[in-house]
Amino acid sequence: MAKKVAFLQGNEAAAHGALYAGCRFFAGYPITPSTEVAEVLSAELPKVGGKFIQMEDEIGAMAALIGASLTGSKVLTSTSGPGLSLKQENIGYACITEVPAVIVNVMRGGPSTGMPTGPSQSDVMCAKWGTHGDHPAICLVPASVQELFEETVRAFNLAEKYRTPVMIMPDEIVAHMRERIVFPEPGEIEVVDRKGPSVPPEQYKPYDTSFGDVPPLAAFGSGYKFHVTGLNKMQDGFPTTKAEIVQAEEERQVRKVEANKADIMKWEEYLCDDADVIVVAFGSTSRSARFAVNEARKNGIKAGLFRLITFWPFPEERLLELSKKVKGFITPEMNLGMCTGVVKGCIEGNAPVLGIFRVDGEPINPDQILDKMKEVK
Amino acid sequence: MAGRYEIRFSGAGGQGLILAGVIMAEAASIYDGIQAVQSQSYGPEARGGASKSEVIISDETIDYPKVTQCDALLALTQEACDKYSHDLKEGGVLLIDSDLVLREPVGNFKVTKFNITNTAKNEIGREIVTNIVALGAMVALTGVVTKEAAEKAVLARVPEAFLELNKKAFHLGYDKAMAAKA
Incomplete structure (x- = not known):
């Protein structure tokens, strides 16, 4: 049978990816340029027995998400710019209580209201450090409509597998761009459900590490009861200030992601094997970069593209390896140097890193990248 | 077709236009x-302000989704x-509305002009189909999509009650552009 194809906007693809992954709950507050995610789900969720709630604000939306996830539902919210800032308090709450949740954040100009309709890539640090305290961070940065669908499915899988919030951050261009998409058949892409308890309710502890770093999560309403708090907690969920427990639990929460980086990280290397200059880019900027790399190759410049698909965790080890054999890196990004700093931090000074930064609401075009390549000697 | 063809609809x-x-x-x-990517750029206003919608059409994979050097502009x-x-x-x-764009850009372009908005308003009877008149004209002038494909795409996008209205608008735009073509 011929597969279903459509010409969809990135945001619409994210909504359909969520449905494919089994999302049955959405709470949010509409905001440009992410509103279409909510729009599609407001129409589609009721048809599959799901719930859509437009909340009073983004803080409430994130709180509703945590509550709904604790009943066993797969949950999503979408937001942008100032909405992401508001969600941060409860994103931290989801981190420490280890509640799976997926947050689509479409990157627009900032800080504050910034440029609501302009593209940006300036929230990638907010994905890791936006909420206070040490905590695990997973952030996916797709570059096409098809990939936004597929990475949204993967965002749910990672959230469920590691009991943690996962962010998916298309820039405004990817989110509002329309392309042809081929819908995968059910079963074609893996869908992961969270691990439930294997012990009866009276023996259940919500943070029982005897099952590994990711404890099974029972659903409220299924006969299991447990305590949920934003305070540092013991295995039974009740608060503690005992130094050794707090230390161990904090480390375990971060380790859930750090020790499983190989499973989570994803990137694409294009013509990197013999490259003298490697462009490290993500989102729509990686599309300009690929165009520039192809042009450069036609002109005899050995250029390659390292395209980040996960921004967090960051593929530090692989870039360190590549840094030993290149003459330089180019890091185009629609912010003032966020990715550039991370690349510099992981390559131990082996090669120069030349940034191209744009925050004027215009995309970085291939010519800017081609010009910068000439500076790499 | 060979490589990228870049179209911008603006107004x-x-x-x-989107x-x-x-x-x-x-x-x-x-x-x-064939391959196509559509993107857009607009201001915070609901109405007014300059707005553009860009379409890249190619027989190859499209990387950069925006216009680099515009092949056709409305x-x-x-x-x-x-x-x-x-x-x-x-x-x-270059296709312009002859009633609304009085200063043409300087350059060596293939300029076609007719009263696009007034065609929709007076000849079709509904100003709201200005975009479809313009689309018909752009399909005629660029030749990068077939007329049949464009008509199917128009009809798949509009509500049942307005099929005839839009079909008429599309064909009138197509024919007027062909007649006015430089």
Whole structure:
């Protein structure tokens, strides 16, 4: 049978990816340029027995998400710019209580209201450090409509597998761009459900590490009861200030992601094997970069593209390896140097890193990248 | 076709230019079976302000989703024409509304002009189909999608009650552009 194809906007693809992954709950507050995610789900969720709630604000939306996830539902919210800032308090709450949740954040100009309709890539640090305290961070940065669908499915899988919030951050261009998409058949892409308890309710502890770093999560309403708090907690969920427990639990929460980086990280290397200059880019900027790399190759410049698909965790080890054999890196990004700093931090000074930064609401075009390549000697 | 063909639909917010771009891209991608990407840029206003919708059509994979050197430009307002004609390539197609764009950009372009908005208003009877008149004209002038594919794409996008209205608008735009073609 011929597969279903459509010409969809990135945001619409994210909504359909969520449905494919089994999302049955959405709470949010509409905001440009992410509103279409909510729009599609407001129409589609009721048809599959799901719930859509437009909340009073983004803080409430994130709180509703945590509550709904604790009943066993797969949950999503979408937001942008100032909405992401508001969600941060409860994103931290989801981190420490280890509640799976997926947050689509479409990157627009900032800080504050910034440029609501302009593209940006300036929230990638907010994905890791936006909420206070040490905590695990997973952030996916797709570059096409098809990939936004597929990475949204993967965002749910990672959230469920590691009991943690996962962010998916298309820039405004990817989110509002329309392309042809081929819908995968059910079963074609893996869908992961969270691990439930294997012990009866009276023996259940919500943070029982005897099952590994990711404890099974029972659903409220299924006969299991447990305590949920934003305070540092013991295995039974009740608060503690005992130094050794707090230390161990904090480390375990971060380790859930750090020790499983190989499973989570994803990137694409294009013509990197013999490259003298490697462009490290993500989102729509990686599309300009690929165009520039192809042009450069036609002109005899050995250029390659390292395209980040996960921004967090960051593929530090692989870039360190590549840094030993290149003459330089180019890091185009629609912010003032966020990715550039991370690349510099992981390559131990082996090669120069030349940034191209744009925050004027215009995309970085291939010519800017081609010009910068000439500076790499 | 060989390589990228870059089209920009521009005018004021609320004129339906984003939809015109979407339909052009759907004609290419869904009905003609070639590659297409549509993107857009607009201000915070619900109506007014310069608005543009860009479509890249290619027989190869499309990387950069925006216009690099514009092959064909539609300008429905003077503001849009002033703002978005700077990267129209030499010999490129320029379609303008002859009632609303009085100062043409300087350059060696294939300029076609007719009263697009007034055609919709007076000859079809509904100003709201200005975008479809313009789309028909752009399909005629660029030749990068087939007329059949474009018509199918238009009809797949409009409500049942307005099929005839839009079909008429599309064909009138197509025919007027052919007649006015430079």
